[in-house]
Each structure stands twice: as C-alpha cells, then as structure tokens.
Amino acid sequence: xxxxxxxxxxxxxxxxxxxxxxxxxxxxxxxxxxxxxxxxxxxxxxxxxxxxxxxxxxxxxxxxxxxxxxxxxxxxxxxxxxxxxxxxxxxxxxxxxxxxxxxxxxxxxxxxxxxxxxxxxxxxxxxxxxxxxxxxxxxxxxxxxxxxxxxxxxxxxxxxxxxxxxxxxxxxxxxxxxxxxxxxxxxxxxxxxxxxxxxxxxxxxxxxxxxxxxxxxxxxxxxxxxxxxxxxxxxxxxxxxxxxxxxxxxxxxxxxxxxxxxxxxxxxxxxxxx
Amino acid sequence: xxxxxxxxxxxxxxxxxxxxxxxxxxxxxxxxxxxxxxxxxxxxxxxxxxxxxxxxxxxxxxxxxxxxxxxxxxxxxxxxxxxxxxxxxxxxxxxxxxxxxxxxxxxxxxxxxxxxxxxxxxxxxxxxxxxxxxxxxxxxxxxxxxxxxxxxxxxxxxxxxxxxxxxxxxxxxxxxxxxxxxxxxxxxxxxxxxxxxxxxxxxxxxxxxxxxxxxxxxxxxxxxxxxxxxxxxxxxxxxxxxxxxxxxxxxxxxxxxxxxxxxxxxxxxxxxxxxxxxxxxxxxxxxxxxxxxxxxxxxxxxxxxxxxxxx
Numbered sequence: 001x002x003x004x005x006x007x008x009x010x011x012x013x014x015x016x017x018x019x020x021x022x023x024x025x026x027x028x029x030x031x032x033x034x035x036x037x038x039x040x041x042x043x044x045x046x047x048x049x050x051x052x053x054x055x056x057x058x059x060x061x062x063x064x065x066x067x068x069x070x071x072x073x074x075x076x077x078x079x080x081x082x083x084x085x086x087x088x089x090x091x092x093x094x095x096x097x098x099x100x101x102x103x104x105x106x107x108x109x110x111x112x113x114x115x116x117x118x119x120x121x122x123x124x125x126x127x128x129x130x131x132x133x134x135x136x137x138x139x140x141x142x143x144x145x146x147x148x149x150x151x152x153x154x155x156x157x158x159x160x161x162x163x164x165x166x167x168x169x170x171x172x173x174x175x176x177x178x179x180x181x182x183x184x185x186x187x188x189x190x191x192x193x194x195x196x197x198x199x200x201x202x203x204x205x206x207x208x209x210x211x212x213x214x215x216x217x218x219x220x221x222x223x224x225x226x227x228x229x230x231x232x233x234x235x236x237x238x239x240x241x242x243x244x245x246x247x248x249x250x251x252x253x254x255x256x257x258x259x260x261x262x263x264x265x266x267x268x269x270x271x272x273x274x
Numbered sequence: 275x276x277x278x279x280x281x282x283x284x285x286x287x288x289x290x291x292x293x294x295x296x297x298x299x300x301x302x303x304x305x306x307x308x309x310x311x312x313x314x315x316x317x318x319x320x321x322x323x324x325x326x327x328x329x330x331x332x333x334x335x336x337x338x339x340x341x342x343x344x345x346x347x348x349x350x351x352x353x354x355x356x357x358x359x360x361x362x363x364x365x366x367x368x369x370x371x372x373x374x375x376x377x378x379x380x381x382x383x384x385x386x387x388x389x390x391x392x393x394x395x396x397x398x399x400x401x402x403x404x405x406x407x408x409x410x411x412x413x414x415x416x417x418x419x420x421x422x423x424x425x426x427x428x429x430x431x432x433x434x435x436x437x438x439x440x441x442x443x444x445x446x447x448x449x450x451x452x453x454x455x456x457x458x459x460x461x462x463x464x465x466x467x468x469x470x471x472x473x474x475x476x477x478x479x480x481x482x483x484x485x486x487x488x489x490x491x492x493x494x495x496x497x498x499x500x501x502x503x504x505x506x507x508x509x510x511x512x513x514x515x516x517x518x519x520x521x522x523x524x525x526x527x528x529x530x531x532x533x534x535x536x537x538x539x540x541x542x543x544x545x546x547x548x549x550x551x552x553x554x555x556x557x558x559x560x561x562x563x564x565x566x567x568x569x570x571x572x573x574x575x576x577x578x579x580x581x582x583x584x585x
Contacts, residue, residue, distance in 0.1 A: 115296075118561065129547065130547070
C-alpha cells in the first residue's frame with residue numbers, strides 16, 4: 001500500500017484529510033476555539049448561528065463551536081485509547097488461546113463468548129454505571145466491551161499461523177513460545193489486526209457518545225459531543241442548532257473513520273482481493 | 275440432529291452462567307453500601323449486621339453467587355429502589371413494546387436494505403452505486419439518538435407529517451419515526467451484504483443462461499439472482515436481531531417509547547442499580563437466546579450448514 005493508493009481514492013482521501021484536521025483541532029483546541037467553552041454569557045442565550053457565534057449559543061449562552069472544539073478531545077481520546085487498550089488485551093489473550101490450544105483455548109474462548117454475548121451498549125451501561133462517571137469509567141467500559149471481539153479475531157489468526165513452516169522451524173530450533181508469538185506470529189497477524197482496529201474506532205466513538213448522551217460519560221460542565229446533544233435536546237424545535245452541530249461533528253468523524261477503515265481493509269486484507 | 279440440539283443447549287449453559295457471573299460482579303462492585311442505605315443513618319452496628327445476615331451478605335462470595343443464581347431461577351430480579359416494584363414484573367410489562375418497535379424496525383430495514391442493495395448491484399460502478407455506498411456508511415456512523423432527533427425535527431416539527439413522540443395507543447403513525455431510527459443501522463449492513471451477494475450471483479453461469487434464453491432483466495435479477503443471494507442476507511438479519519436492543523435503549527429514550535430502553539434510562543438517571551442490572555441481564559439473555567434460536571433454525575432450514583457440521 002502506498003500513498004498513491006490513498007490519493008487515487010477520493011472518499012478515503014477526504015476522510016484522511018478530515019481526520020488530520022480533527023486531530024489538529026483536538027490538539028490545538030485552546031488556540032482555535034473562539035471562546036472559552038464554559039463561560040456563560042447571559043446576554044446571548046440560545047442565539048442562532050451568527051458572525052459572533054458561528055454555530056450559535058446554547059441555553060446557557062455558551063459558544064457551541066468552542067464546545068465542539070473542546071469536545072473533539074474527549075471523543076478522540078476515548079475512541080483511540082479504548083481501541084488501543086482493547087487491541088492490546090485482545091491480542092494478548094487471543095495469541096495465547098490460538099497458539100496453545102487445548103484446554104487453555106476452550107476456557108479463554110468461552111470467556112470471549114461470554115463478553116460477546118452481551119449487547120454492547122447494555123454491557124457498557126452496566127460497567128460504567130457502577131463506577132463514578134467520567135473519562136476513566138467511559139474508557140474502561142468501552143475497552144471491556146471491545147476487547148473480546150479482537151481476541152476472537154487474533155485467536156483465529158494465531159490458530160492458522162502456528163501451522164506455518166517458519167513457525168515450525170523456529171520451534172524446532174528451540175525458541176520459546178513467547179519468542180515465537182512475538183517474533184513470528186504477531187508481525188504476520190498485525191496487518192489484519194490493525195484493519196479490524198481501524199474499523200472499530202468509529203464504533204467506539206459512537207459508544208462514547210451514547211454513554212455521554214445517557215449521562216454515564218464525562219460529566220458536565222466539560223463539553224462532550226454526546227452530552228451536548230442530551231443537554232439541549234429539549235430545545236430541538238426552538239433552537240435546533242444546539243443539537244444539529246454536535247451531531248454533525250460525531251457523524252462526520254465516525255463516517256471518516258469508517259471510510260478509512262474500509263479502504264485499509266480493501267488494501268490490506270488478502271481475503272478481500274478478489 | 276438430536277445430538278446437535280443437545281450440544282448447543284449444553285454449550286448455552288456456561289454462557290448463561292458467565293453472563294450472570296458478570297452481572298453479579300457488577301452488582302457487588304456498586305458504589306456505596308446498599309445495606310447502610312437501607313438501615314438508615316442512625317442504625318446501630320448490630321442492626322446493620324442483622325440486615326447483612328438477612329441478605330446473606332455475611333457469607334463468602336461464592337455462596338452469595340449461588341444465592342443470587344437461586345433467586346434468578348425463581349425469576350426474582352430484585353426490586354426497584356424507588357418504586358419498590360418487582361423488576362421482573364416491569365420487564366415483562368415493557369418488553370412487548372420493545373418487541374413491537376424492533377419488529378417494525380426490522381421490516382423497514384429488510385425491505386429498504388434489500389431494495390437498495392439490489393439496486394446498487396444492478397447499477398454497479400455508477401453514481402447510484404456510490405450514493406448507496408455512502409448512505410450505508412452513514413447509516414452505521416450516525417449516532418442513533420441524533421438521527422432520531424433530526425428525523426423528529428424534520429418530519430414532526432417542520433413538515434408536521436408525523437407525531438414527534440409517544441406511543442399514541444398503538445396508532446400506526448407513532449411507530450414510523452422510531453422504527454426508521456432504530457432500523458437504520460441494520461439497514462446499512464443489510465444493504466452492504468445484499469449488494470455483495472447480488473454481485474456474486476449476477477456473475478454466475480445461471481444468470482448468463484437466464485439472459486440467453488431471453489428472460490426480461492427484471493426476471494433475471496429478481497427471480498434468479500436475488501433468490502440465490504438471500505441466504506447470506508437472511509443470516510445477517512437473524513444474527514443482527516439481538517443488536518436491536520442497543521439501538522432500542524437510545525431510540526426509546528428519544529421518542530418516549532415505553533419499552534425496556536426507556537426503563538433502563540430511568541434507572542440510570544436515578545442510579546436505580548437493581549433496575550439497570552435487571553435490564554442488562556435480561557437483555558443479554560434475550561440476545562443469546564435469539565442467537566441460539568437463529569443458529570438452530572438454520573440447522574433445520576439449510577442442509578449445507580448441516581453438512582459442514584458433520585465434517
């Protein structure tokens with residue numbers, strides 16, 4: 001895969017540019033946001049979009065654009081960190097289950113299946129409800145919901161890769177399992193694992209938004225895209241911009257991740273090259 | 275056949291135990307001490323110890339888990355902290371509403387999804403194909419709760435074609451917006467799978483021969499290609515049924531639909547933990563049961579699956 005593949009695919013290219021802009025927005029938030037996201041301006045409550053407030057203001061007179069800029073940090077941080085954490089846990093247990101097989105595999109696979117047996121949002125609700133709500137509980141809930149899917153994928157990959165001759169050769173030379181897993185199996189499984197990971201980031205961001213919407217994520221007054229929608233949804237008819245813009249931010253972000261994920265899968269997954 | 279059924283049902287038991295173990299652990303790790311809450315602030319240590327013993331909380335954890343399982347076996351999910359109503363009763367009362375909504379969403383998603391998928395496959399490579407692809411990517415990317423609000427704004431407030439929320443005593447128009455909202459996610463997957471299955475069928479020799487014998491294009495597409503593409507699509511629809519519970523939590527909240535989802539949200543807002551865990555446990559059991567039934571019914575319906583099992 002080269003950069004040329006990316007520039008030749010207009011939707012993937014646009015998605016990549018949007019995501020780069022989004023990351024820059026999240027990093028440079030304080031310098032970009034026109035106003036402080038928490039300052040309430042009682043003289044300009046529920047103002048429609050205007051030059052002074054591009055996306056309008058909310059019911060407490062806070063600038064919606066600034067709140068969306070700050071909200072990007074939470075969405076991206078949770079989405080990316082939860083993906084990375086659940087990938088690590090999933091890779092660890094998936095490799096062990098797939099490589100060692102036997103009873104280890106049966107027990108671990110049963111555990112994966114139990115986690116996958118829950119409807120994802122319900123499990124995330126259950127987990128985050130028992131912790132004090134906030135950034136950590138949202139991340140932990142999403143990680144615990146997400147890892148089992150990766151584990152099952154990695155298990156399958158390890159199961160087929162361990163039959164390869166180079167693994168056999170390494171074993172014959174007396175390499176320990178840890179070395180075989182790390183040096184031979186993981187690198188060969190990695191492209192597919194990363195494709196699966198990139199396809200899930202969008203879903204994790206949606207899950208974070210849903211938890212925030214339900215009041216189980218990062219708490220007010222810190223702005224998150226999901227909580228902006230739930231706090232302002234009573235005004236959907238009288239002041240729709242309060243709800244429309246945060247939702248657009250979530251949608252565009254997740255669409256970009258999914259388009260890029262699809263693109264990576266088409267390029268990196270050999271099973272797709274028909 | 276009997277062996278297969280038995281095996282599936284036996285494998286179902288550890289999954290159920292695992293689910294209850296997770297909800298038990300979650301219940302035990304709740305913040306605060308429910309016993310202290312029940313006893314009141316000025317309760318003596320003796321009173322607290324007595325209540326603890328009554329609830330069985332002085333026993334070792336494995337025994338407590340067994341007690342929890344025994345309660346579950348009798349259909350006892352505890353009572354709401356606030357209304358003191360039995361959670362099992364509430365769930366049974368609200369579940370039919372969620373099923374009704376999910377069925378409406380399923381019909382919407384299947385009909386429109388298969389239609390769009392066939393259309394995109396027939397128009398492969400054209401602008402239409404790309405439009406359908408974009409719609410299906412958007413469908414899995416747009417947050418359900420925002421989609422619901424946006425549809426409500428457009429169809430209920432601006433155009434005033436449909437009621438914004440409520441159940442309207444079963445009046446059909448009230449279910450349209452929630453069903454579209456809930457079904458969109460699934461619709462996107464159905465569209466994708468239909469499209470790729472159709473592309474495969476359309477390249478098969480029997481399609482060439484159907485065309486060669488002079489059938490109209492509509493007959494070729496619908497009677498020959500679509501019929502043979504439906505198995506993966508129906509598989510997907512079956513496996514996806516349980517995930518309607520996720521969307522239902524959010525959709526019901528937006529539209530004031532009196533089902534499990536809204537019940538769960540009320541529990542969350544009031545920190546009514548037995549209610550939250552009741553819904554989580556019930557949802558998981560429904561989810562795995564539906565998957566099991568779908569699996570078993572394939573076994574009966576599709577001989578190819580049976581042969582694969584035998585190998």
